[in-house]
Amino acid sequence: MGIVQSQSIKNTFITxxxxxxxxxxxxxxxxxxxxxxxxxIVTTILSGANILMPLMAxxxxxxxxxxxxxxxxxxxxxxxxxxxxxxxxxxxIPIGLTFYFxxxxxxxxxxxxxxxxxxxxxxxxxxGLFMAYFEVFYAWVKVHMKSVIGNLISxxxxxxxxxxxxxSVHFNWIEKSTCVYGIALAYFAQVIVMKIYAISVKRPVxxxxxxxxxxxxxxxxxxxxxxxxxxxxxxxxxxxxxxxYKDISLNSLYAVAIFISTxxxxxxxxxxxxxxxxxxxxxxxxxxxxxxxxxKKSAINLxxxxxxxxxxxxxxxxxxxxxxxxxxxxxxxxxxxxGLSKFYDVLLGNNNSxxxxxxxxxxxxxxxxxxxxxxxxxxxxxxxxxxxxGSAFATLITVMIYNTIKLFYVINKMNLYPFTIKTxxxxxxxxxxxxxxxxxxxxxxxxxxxxxxxxxISLFYLLFTYKFQISEEVNKVVDTVLLKIKIVK
Numbered sequence: 001m002g003i004v005q006s007q008s009i010k011n012t013f014i015t016x017x018x019x020x021x022x023x024x025x026x027x028x029x030x031x032x033x034x035x036x037x038x039x040x041i042v043t044t045i046l047s048g049a050n051i052l053m054p055l056m057a058x059x060x061x062x063x064x065x066x067x068x069x070x071x072x073x074x075x076x077x078x079x080x081x082x083x084x085x086x087x088x089x090x091x092x093i094p095i096g097l098t099f100y101f102x103x104x105x106x107x108x109x110x111x112x113x114x115x116x117x118x119x120x121x122x123x124x125x126x127x128g129l130f131m132a133y134f135e136v137f138y139a140w141v142k143v144h145m146k147s148v149i150g151n152l153i154s155x156x157x158x159x160x161x162x163x164x165x166x167x168s169v170h171f172n173w174i175e176k177s178t179c180v181y182g183i184a185l186a187y188f189a190q191v192i193v194m195k196i197y198a199i200s201v202k203r204p205v206x207x208x209x210x211x212x213x214x215x216x217x218x219x220x221x222x223x224x225x226x227x228x229x230x231x232x233x234x235x236x237x238x239x240x241x242x243x244x245y246k247d248i249s250l251n252s253l254y255a256v257a258i259f260i261s262t263x264x265x266x267x268x269x270x271x272x273x274x275x276x277x278x279x280x281x282x283x284x285x286x287x288x289x290x291x292x293x294x295x296k297k298s299a300i301n302l303x304x305x306x307x308x309x310x311x312x313x314x315x316x317x318x319x320x321x322x323x324x325x326x327x328x329x330x331x332x333x334x335x336x337x338x339g340l341s342k343f344y345d346v347l348l349g350n351n352n353s354x355x356x357x358x359x360x361x362x363x364x365x366x367x368x369x370x371x372x373x374x375x376x377x378x379x380x381x382x383x384x385x386x387x388x389x390g391s392a393f394a395t396l397i398t399v400m401i402y403n404t405i406k407l408f409y410v411i412n413k414m415n416l417y418p419f420t421i422k423t424x425x426x427x428x429x430x431x432x433x434x435x436x437x438x439x440x441x442x443x444x445x446x447x448x449x450x451x452x453x454x455x456x457i458s459l460f461y462l463l464f465t466y467k468f469q470i471s472e473e474v475n476k477v478v479d480t481v482l483l484k485i486k487i488v489k
Contacts, residue, residue, distance in 0.1 A: 010148045010151075011147060011148060011151045011271065011274065012266070012267055012271070012305075014148065014151050014152050014155055014156065015151060015155050015266050015267075015269055016266055017155070017156065018152075018154075018155025018156040018159055019155070019262075019263060019266050021156065021159040021160060021163060022159045022259065023259065023263075024163070025159060025162055025163055025166060026255065026256060026259040027256060027259065027260070027320075027323070027324050028324065029163065029166040029167070029170075030042075030166065030252070030255075031252070031256065031324055031325050031327075031328050032170075032325060033166045033167070033169050033170040034166060034169060034176055034179065035176065036249035036252040036253075036327060036328075037116060037248065037249050037252075038176045038177075038179070038180060039249075039251075039252035039255065040243070040247075040248040040249045040250065040251035040252040040255075041116065041117055041120055041180060041248060042180055042183060043239055043251040043252060043254070043255040044110070044117060044239060044240060044243050044248060044251055045120055045121075045123050045124055045127065045180070045183075045184075046127065046183075046236075047236035047237070047239035047240050048124035048128075048236075048240055049123075049124050049125075049126075049127035049128040049131055049187075050128075050131065050232050050235070050236045051128075051229070051232050051233060051236055051237060051240065052095070052124060052125055052128030052132075053128050053131040053132050053135070053228075053232065054224065054225050054228030054229045054231075054232055055091055055095060055128075055225055055229065056088060056091055056092050056095060056125075056128050056129055056131075056132035057088050057131075057132035057133075057135050057136060057225075057228075058087050058088045058090055058091050058092075058221050058225060059220065059221035059222065059223065059224025059225045059228060060084045060085075060087050060088050060132075060135075060136045060139070060221065061135035061136050061138065061139040061224075062139070062220075062224040062228065062356055063084065063087075063217055063220050063221045063224060064080075064081070064084045064136065064139040064140065064143060065139050065142060065143055065276055065277050065280055066220060066280055066356065066357055067080065067213070067216075067217060067220075068080065068143040068277075068280075070213070070284065075207070078205040078206075078207050079207040079209040079211065080211060081140065082205075082206045082207050082208055082209070083208075083209070083210065083211055083217075084136060084139075084140075085136065086208070087217075087221065088132055088133065088136065091225075092129060092132070095125060095128075096125060096129070099122065099124075099125045103121070103122060106121075107121040109244060110243055110244055113243060113244060113245070113246075113247075113248075114243050114247065114248040116248065117243065117248060119177070120180055120181075123180070123181070123184045126184060127184050127187050130184075130187040130188050130190065130191045131187060131191075133191050133195075134154075134187070134190055134191040134194050137191070137194040137195050137197075137198040138150050138153075138154060138194055138198075140198045140201070140202070141194075141197065141198050141201055142274070142276065142277050143277050144201050144202055145274070145277065146201050147274050149197055150194065150197065150198075153190060153193050153194050153197060154190075154194075157186075157189065157190050157193060158186045158187060158189075158190050161182075161183075161185075161186035161189060162183055162186055165179045165182045165183060165186070166179065168182075223356075223365050224356065226365050226368060226369065227355075227356065227365055227368050229368075229372070230368035230369070230371060230372050230402070231352070233372050233375065234371070234372075234375065234395065234398060234399055234402065237372075237375060237376070237379070238254070238375075238379055238383075238391040238392070238394065238395050239251055239254060239255065239258070241376075241379045241380075241383060241391065242254060242383060242387075242388065242391055245383045245384050246383065246387055246388075250387060250388055252328065253328050253330060253331050253388060254331065254334060254388040254391065254392075256324065256328050256331055257331030257332075257334035257335045257338065257388070257392070258334070258338055260313060260317070260320065260335050260339075261313065261334075261335045261336075261338040261339035261342055262338075262342065263309050263313060264306050264309050264310045264313070264339055264342040264343055264346065265306065265342045265345055265346060266309070267301075267302055267305040267306055267309070267346065268302050268306065268345060268346045271298060271301070271302065271350075272350070272352075272353065275294070275298055275350045275353060276350070276353045278294070279291065279294065279350050279353040279354060279357060280353070280357045282294065283354070283357045283358065288414070288415075288416070291354070291416065292416050292417065294350065295349055295350060295351075295354065295416050295417070295418050296349070296417065296418060296419075296420060297349075297472075297473065298349035298350045298418075299347060299348060299349030299350075299351075299418035299419065299423070300349075300420065300422055300423065300426070300470065300471050301349075301471050301473050301474065302346040302347070302349055303346060303347050303423065303426050304426055304465055304470055304471045304474050305346075305474070306342070306343055306346035306347075307343065307346075307426060307427075307429075307430045308458075308461055308462075308465075310339055310342070310343050310430070311430055311433045311434060311457060311461065312454055312457060312458075313335065313339060314335075314336065314339065314434060314438070315433070315434065315437045315438055315453065315457055316449075316450045316453060316454060317332055317335050317336075318332065318441070319441065319446040319449050319450050319453075320446070320450065322446040323446050323447070330388075331388065333389050333392065334388055334389060334391075334392040337389075337392040337393055337395070337396040338392050338395060338396070340396060341395055341396045341399035341400065344399060344400060344403050345399070345403065347418070347423075348403060348406070348407055348418055349418045351403075351406055351407065351410060351418065352406070354410055354414070354416065355406055355409070355410060358413070358414065367402065367405045367406070367409075368402065371398050371401060371402040371405075374397075374398050374401065375394060375395070375398040378393075378394035378397060378398065379391055379394045381394075382394045422468075422469075422470050422471075425468050425470055426465070426470050429461060429464045429465060429468075429470075430461075432460075432464075433457060433460060433461055436460070437453065437456065437457055437460075441453065462478070466478055
């Protein structure tokens with residue numbers, strides 16, 4: 001896949017490195033240093049900011065990628081970039097004013113159940129602003145096919161700063177409340193560094209001109225606001241709703257379980273950084289045979305890699321929970337349900353990139369609105385009864401329905417198919433792994449147990465995946481490794 005494979009591999013390593021830092025933070029430092037209350041507060045604030053981000057960005061991050069290839073001259077591109085930098089202010093200003101003047105009424109619904117959240121609630125729109133402009137500058141880097149350094153800033157910088165903050169709490173250098181505010185500053189640092197890198201990649205020449213295709217840009221941006229909101233709500237809205245019905249400390253338990261299961265989607269996040277602009281370019285050039293090939297390759301590659309991560313998590317989850325404080329136990333079922341929803345996401349490859357670049361995106365928007373409504377209703381029903389397990393179940397149902405709708409829509413409207421017979425073979429290998437390894441464990445320390453069991457699982461999974469040639473790209477990587485260690489001549 002050329003540049004896709006090269007940058008995807010680099011992005012995957014960077015994303016996993018960042019995820020590793022995040023895992024240490026989420027599973028050990030947050031749980032041991034910050035405590036359930038403030039961990040729950042941080043989870044709620046960041047989830048709220050993630051929900052606001054698509055609104056405050058006005059869809060500019062996706063609109064930039066979608067329309068950049070339409071402009072041919074350097075002057076047109078400079079005018080378009082300038083417009084994309086200004087566009088988010090259309091919603092940032094009114095949202096900021098609304099929070100400023102109506103802070104108490106807006107926060108009241110959450111503060112009544114959890115008064116400890118009130119001093120920090122104002123951080124939600126502020127961090128949402130930082131996230132929004134970070135995505136705009138990141139998109140500028142992506143359209144110039146320079147996603148690797150941008151991915152490093154995206155995945156590593158904030159997590160390293162958070163790690164330093166948590167250590168500072170542990171050594172009593174700062175208070176826990178100061179750490180919460182410090183996390184907000186970490187997102188400010190992230191957007192500043194990304195801005196500097198984006199300028200170094202291609203210094204923008206500010207040309208304040210309204211594009212001729214303004215109507216198309218604004219319509220598409222509105223779609224991204226809603227579709228991006230749908231995607232974010234499927235990930236974060238449950239963490240915002242839990243404190244509305246339950247104690248905010250439960251969000252810390254939920255965050256631990258969510259973080260574990262999110263590892264399944266890490267390869268997808270890495271590949272999307274470079275696949276998204278290529279998908280847009282192929283659609284502009286009407287190269288649908290190449291697009292269909294990219295669709296299938298991205299789907300099977302992500303299924304193999306994401307499935308491997310999922311099976312390692314599922315088969316070691318009981319031992320993983322023995323490594324974190326007992327106060328955070330009770331989230332195993334959340335891991336299974338959210339894990340399955342993440343795996344369904346990766347099964348569809350670059351499905352989302354195709355949809356947001358097609359003329360049919362407005363219809364899919366209606367499905368997204370319905371899905372959000374369904375998710376809210378299901379959370380309102382299940383959270384009061386089953387707590388965090390109920391929220392995870394609501395998320396699983398809505399993700400399954402939404403992804404199935406998008407899948408069939410792409411098949412029916414564009415005649416693009418992500419699945420082949422290898423999809424079934426790969427699923428069979430995953431099921432075989434689960435049945436073979438789930439019902440037994442070594443009687444050692446959890447770390448040794450996880451290491452030994454993971455080694456056996458990896459051997460079984462990789463052997464059968466390689467033997468049945470499920471993924472050409474994965475097999476090439478394996479062959480390269482084998483050649484380097486001189487197993488194959």
